[in-house]
Amino acid sequence: xxxxxxxxxxxxxxxxxxxxxxxxxxxxxxxxxxxxxxxxxxxxxxxxxxxxxxxxxxxxxxxxxxxxxxxxxxxxxxxxxxxxxxxxxxxxxxxxxxxxxxxxxxxxxxxxxxxxxxxxxxxxxxxxxxxxxxxxxxxxxxxxxxxxxxxxxxxxxxxxxxxxxxxxxxxxxxxxxxxxxxxxxxxxxxxxxxxxxxxxxxxxxxxxxxxxxxxxxxxxxxxxxxxxxxxxxxxxxxxxxxxxxxxxxxxxxxxxxxxxx
Amino acid sequence: xxxxxxxxxxxxxxxxxxxxxxxxxxxxxxxxxxxxxxxxxxxxxxxxxxxxxxxxxxxxxxxxxxxxxxxxxxxxxxxxxxxxxxxxxxxxxxxxxxxxxxxxxxxxxxxxxxxxxxxxxxxxxxxxxxxxxxxxxxxxxxxxxxxxxxxxxxxxxxxxxxxxxxxxxxxxxxxxxxxxxxxxxxxxxxxxxxxxxxxxxxxxxxxxxxxxxxxxxxxxxxxxxxxxxxxxxxxxxxxxxxxxxxxxxxxxxxxxxxxxxxxxxxxxxxxxxxxxxxxxxxxxxxxxxxxxxxxxxxxxxxxxxxxxxxxxxxxxxxxxxxxxxxxx
Numbered sequence: 001x002x003x004x005x006x007x008x009x010x011x012x013x014x015x016x017x018x019x020x021x022x023x024x025x026x027x028x029x030x031x032x033x034x035x036x037x038x039x040x041x042x043x044x045x046x047x048x049x050x051x052x053x054x055x056x057x058x059x060x061x062x063x064x065x066x067x068x069x070x071x072x073x074x075x076x077x078x079x080x081x082x083x084x085x086x087x088x089x090x091x092x093x094x095x096x097x098x099x100x101x102x103x104x105x106x107x108x109x110x111x112x113x114x115x116x117x118x119x120x121x122x123x124x125x126x127x128x129x130x131x132x133x134x135x136x137x138x139x140x141x142x143x144x145x146x147x148x149x150x151x152x153x154x155x156x157x158x159x160x161x162x163x164x165x166x167x168x169x170x171x172x173x174x175x176x177x178x179x180x181x182x183x184x185x186x187x188x189x190x191x192x193x194x195x196x197x198x199x200x201x202x203x204x205x206x207x208x209x210x211x212x213x214x215x216x217x218x219x220x221x222x223x224x225x226x227x228x229x230x231x232x233x234x235x236x237x238x239x240x241x242x243x244x245x246x247x248x249x250x251x252x253x254x255x256x257x258x259x260x261x
Numbered sequence: 262x263x264x265x266x267x268x269x270x271x272x273x274x275x276x277x278x279x280x281x282x283x284x285x286x287x288x289x290x291x292x293x294x295x296x297x298x299x300x301x302x303x304x305x306x307x308x309x310x311x312x313x314x315x316x317x318x319x320x321x322x323x324x325x326x327x328x329x330x331x332x333x334x335x336x337x338x339x340x341x342x343x344x345x346x347x348x349x350x351x352x353x354x355x356x357x358x359x360x361x362x363x364x365x366x367x368x369x370x371x372x373x374x375x376x377x378x379x380x381x382x383x384x385x386x387x388x389x390x391x392x393x394x395x396x397x398x399x400x401x402x403x404x405x406x407x408x409x410x411x412x413x414x415x416x417x418x419x420x421x422x423x424x425x426x427x428x429x430x431x432x433x434x435x436x437x438x439x440x441x442x443x444x445x446x447x448x449x450x451x452x453x454x455x456x457x458x459x460x461x462x463x464x465x466x467x468x469x470x471x472x473x474x475x476x477x478x479x480x481x482x483x484x485x486x487x488x489x490x491x492x493x494x495x496x497x498x499x500x501x502x503x504x505x506x507x508x509x510x511x512x513x514x515x516x517x518x519x520x521x522x523x524x525x526x527x528x529x530x531x532x533x534x535x536x537x538x539x540x541x542x543x544x545x546x547x548x549x550x551x552x553x554x555x556x557x558x559x560x561x562x563x564x565x566x567x568x569x570x571x572x573x574x575x576x577x578x579x580x581x582x583x584x585x586x587x588x589x
Binding site for chain 1: 276327330331332333334351352353355356358360362365366367369370371372376377380383384385386412
């Protein structure tokens with residue numbers, strides 16, 4: 001256990017160092033992402049100035065939701081930015097390097113890239129929670145816990161989508177861009193949707209666990225919803241690993257053949 | 262448990278190829294055909310041997326190498342590498358083999374080389390002190406001491422490949438599998454890399470199996486060759502025997518006072534000619550090379566002479582031609 005944690009720590013430290021190898025550019029990205037998140041929220045601020053109620057939600061609730069999504073996505077990109085490259089690695093055979101090591105290939109694959117703007121996302125979250133979301137410092141530990149769990153769910157969804165390329169290589173572009181779908185749905189309140197869509201967002205495409213449920217858990221001080229988000233992180237995380245392992249059996253290491261007619 | 266470093270029996274691998282039907286056919290079921298990349302090959306490699314895996318593009322070299330590392334699972338057959346079944350015990354095997362894919366990097370592009378090598382040592386679970394000792398030794402042998410603190414992005418291809426080899430050898434594996442190790446290198450970088458590999462193999466008794474299109478790699482590094490084509494093993498021989506059996510000629514080059522000497526001997530033809538320097542191709546089935554030399558010394562004022570084996574390229578071409586002729 002100690003050695004495994006040391007290994008993960010070494011991977012993280014190396015990739016963060018690589019992410020900040022050009023410190024000027026990295027800090028620029030980080031600051032811009034922070035500003036981007038805050039500027040984007042102006043749209044919501046303008047909306048709530050005119051319509052103060054969105055089916056029971058106010059500006060502070062949306063700020064919470066936006067902050068949780070920013071922290072979750074930022075964490076996923078800063079720690080496991082390689083998740084966006086999995087489909088490409090499967091398709092072009094660069095997974096070989098990770099498979100040639102005496103470890104499970106997923107940690108080194110996911111942590112093969114650290115995206116500095118992710119840290120900008122993470123830093124913008126407390127501003128959204130504490131300033132615009134009307135929360136106090138006492139709420140911070142729970143918000144970080146829920147956002148971390150949300151980050152694991154988000155990373156699992158993106159990983160599962162990327163793994164589709166093991167079976168259907170033609171889906172490469174779709175799998176590569178699927179993370180954008182996850183972000184777009186996550187940053188909007190989902191309680192406005194009908195029961196059917198909400199059910200999909202709680203099961204097949206579990207984006208509800210990324211943003212909606214964590215906000216509800218905080219708003220309603222509902223311990224069951226907190227546990228549900230943590231359980232979702234464990235379950236979808238495990239599911240993503242199982243799907244990746246199953247997919248490895250179909251890995252063709254860049255030798256996949258397509259015959260043109 | 263086998264005493265061979267690598268043992269392969271009837272190893273085969275097929276891939277499913279789906280026919281692309283384009284936009285119009287996107288909802289149709291695409292026909293699947295099976296393409297055999299490797300068709301039941303067998304060989305054994307003893308510890309410490311340096312073996313070349315030769316073949317044209319698509320012959321099945323890389324696929325075989327990937328099965329031997331556990332990256333690919335074979336369709337049928339059996340293999341043991343360092344005593345492990347690669348595709349069943351991939352992680353255990355990884356501690357006993359070093360892998361270098363010439364076109365893929367283990368190093369972090371923006372970081373100093375030493376950072377990558379230290380992380381790789383952690384990946385293999387090496388303690389700090391043995392890792393530093395190993396790093397220092399490899400740096401000396403591979404002449405990368407001055408490169409360790411430079412980012413990989415600032416290295417030439419030859420320098421990077423030497424660092425990649427250090428990465429593959431950090432955990433002191435007894436078996437080294439190299440896929441196109443000198444691809445893209447210039448002549449001097451190739452020569453330097455080959456020298457380093459030979460030195461390492463001699464010092465540590467490392468078994469080497471390499472694939473390459475460059476016959477120079479094979480001639481310089483290896484003592485035995487496996488020739489593969491269309492997934493079938495055509496030949497498995499020591500390099501010397503390969504030459505002796507498949508190309509029965511030598512090249513005799515004379516540097517003479519005479520501008521263009523001529524040798525009217527049976528089985529001797531001029532291969533290349535420059536003023537005062539003439540190369541003759543000698544057919545050993547028709548005339549012994551000693552007689553050609555003796556005649557040349559008798560007739561001309563010879564300042565220097567050289568007897569060369571034919572390039573391995575010619576040997577391999579001859580093997581493919583004879584295999585094709587047998588198939589026809």
